[in-house]
Structure formats: C-alpha cells, structure tokens
Amino acid sequence: MRKKEVTTRLSRVFIVLSTWSTCSEADLMNHHTIFRVIGELIRGRKFAQQLEALLRKSPETDDIDGSGMTSAQVLVNKILDSYNQSLSNISSGESDVVSEVPAVDSPFLDGRRKSDDSGESCKTSVRKDRRGCYKRRRTSETCIRETSTWIDDGHAWRKYGQKPILNATHPRSYFRCTHRFDQRCQATKHVQKIQDDPPKFRTTYYDNHTCNNLSKSSQVIIMDPTAGDNSSKIIWNFESQIKPDYEPNDQVKQENKEQVQDFPHNKSGWPDYIISPDHLTTFDQTSGPLTAFSSGSDRGDVISSDIYSCTASTHSMEMDHMIVGSVFGDEFLEY
C-alpha cells in the first residue's frame, strides 16, 4: 500500500471521529456505552500504532495476506471498523440511557425553595432575610466522585459556601450551577479534600444540570502513555466545533484558582477530562485492572479514571472498587 493511499484511508478515520464528535453528550451518559467506546477507540489506536510501525518498517512494499489485501490495508480497515463500532455503540446505547440522578422531588422550584410554598421551613416568614431556609437534601440522589485533582466537569459553578466538617482536615466547599437563576438549573456539588498526599478530592453531585450551557467545551484529554509531558495530550472534543484557541471563561478561571494552586501540573487551561497514562496502559496491556472508570453525572461529559459512585432513588450504581470487563475481539479489557 502506498503512503498516499494510507493517508487517504486514515483521513477517513478522522472523518469517522468527526462524526462521532457530533454525538450529543446525553449519548455518552451510558456507562456501558462509554466503556465500549473507549475500548474500541483504544483498540483502534493500537492498530494505528501497528500500522505506523509497519509503514516505518516497509513504507512502499507491503506484505500480502491471503485475501490479497496488504497488511496496512487490513490494519486501516480494522481501525475504521473500530471507530465505526464505536459509533454503533453510541447509537445503540441511546435507547437505554437512563438518568443517573433522577430529578425528582427537587428541593427547589422555580428558583425558590419548595419549602417556601409548603411552609415546612422558614416558619419565621417575617424575617427580613432568608438565611438558613432550606431542607436537608436527600442523600439518595447523589453522585460521588473521588479524584486526584480538583475536577472540572465543564459546567460553570458558583461557590456559595464553605464549612469545616467534623473529623475532616479540610473544609467542604459548596457550589451551585451558575445558571441556577437564569435557567433554573438546580445542580449543586460539594467538594472536599479528603487526603493530602497524594491529594484526593471527593466531589458529590446533587441534581442534574438542566441548563444547556457548558462553560467549556466538552473535551477529553488522553495522556499519551509513552510520554511524560503534556505535549502529547490527545484532545477529544465532543462538540461539533473545535476551539483550538480555547481559553476558560472567567467563572471557571476563578473556580480553578485553588486547583491551580494545589496542582501546578494543571495550568494548561484545558478541562480535566483526563485519562491517565497508567490507565491507558492498563487498557493496552490488559494486565492490571483499572481502579475504576467513570463518567460524570453532569450530562455525561466527564470521563476520568478516578473512583466514582452514584446513587439514586430509582436505582443505584455503586462503582467503587468495581471491576468491569469486556471482550473486544481477542482482547479482554478490565475497567
């Protein structure tokens, strides 16, 4: 196979990827879909690496297999098949996407608390201010993530409180969606540093985002396992428009101030949808299991490699320490 033909076929791979990038974020909420998609993409990458090595070894003359196709052609077809399978998985997963955090019995209504109407709380309505008027949330509607970095899920959050927690060395920060009032988005999250060395953060999400605004493009940064610096990050953009000169908006900048202070490695300004090299290596080598694999509760736009747990009133998902496996061709992948 000539290099030109290989280049042409690889360009088709990128077209497939571009098509995939236009899939809605809701499609990506399904965990199984994400697992399979990631597995397919990694498999494709493996084939691409083999193809690269093959071309480096024999750029013009190629081996011919029994089907009459060159090895490079076979590999390119496998790559295309891998990405097409990914698209197929996304499409098939669309029908069974289930909200992880059902938005039932939200403590808020129309930007105000339900309790305001019910009169269960805030009995002293003559009060001038409304401090402390709340109902304690139901613990059953949460998604919990434990990450090694201050995660940025792409949504714009506004910090509204911070409290020292009993038996905790670090205070808990309280965030609500920036679009709480303009779009009635009731999503909130609590972030607490639970460990210093190595740093570990626990983020608890409450309620789904109902806003349409992602403050940042939904991207996944996959760290190249073969490189140690940030120069080889692979950026996966789930939006239809790529923004190469992206800079985080002010809201996110401000939110991430603490993060930047704590973690100097994350100064790139890119969102933190990072699949670490270790975990990619795990996928490739099919050796040790991933601790866990996650997708965030926020419209499925988070993919990271940290511990993740979801609970909901209608169903529950406990993914902590869960090992999930799938068969991809002749490979068994453990998540």
Added chain:
DNA sequence: TGAATTTGACCGTC
C-alpha cells in the same frame, strides 16, 4: 463597576 468569592449567621435535621 459588575461579578465572583469569602465568611459569619441562620435554621432544619438528627
């Protein structure tokens, strides 16, 4: 100067 964060106070739940 507007927006975001900080921080003390308030209040419901346990």
Added chain:
DNA sequence: GACGGTCAAATTCA
C-alpha cells in the same frame, strides 16, 4: 445541642 447546608452582606477580583 451538634452538625451540616444555605443565605447574604462584605470583600475581592478582573
């Protein structure tokens, strides 16, 4: 009464 979640005035930031 302790604890945790939220409010909102004060403060800080861009």
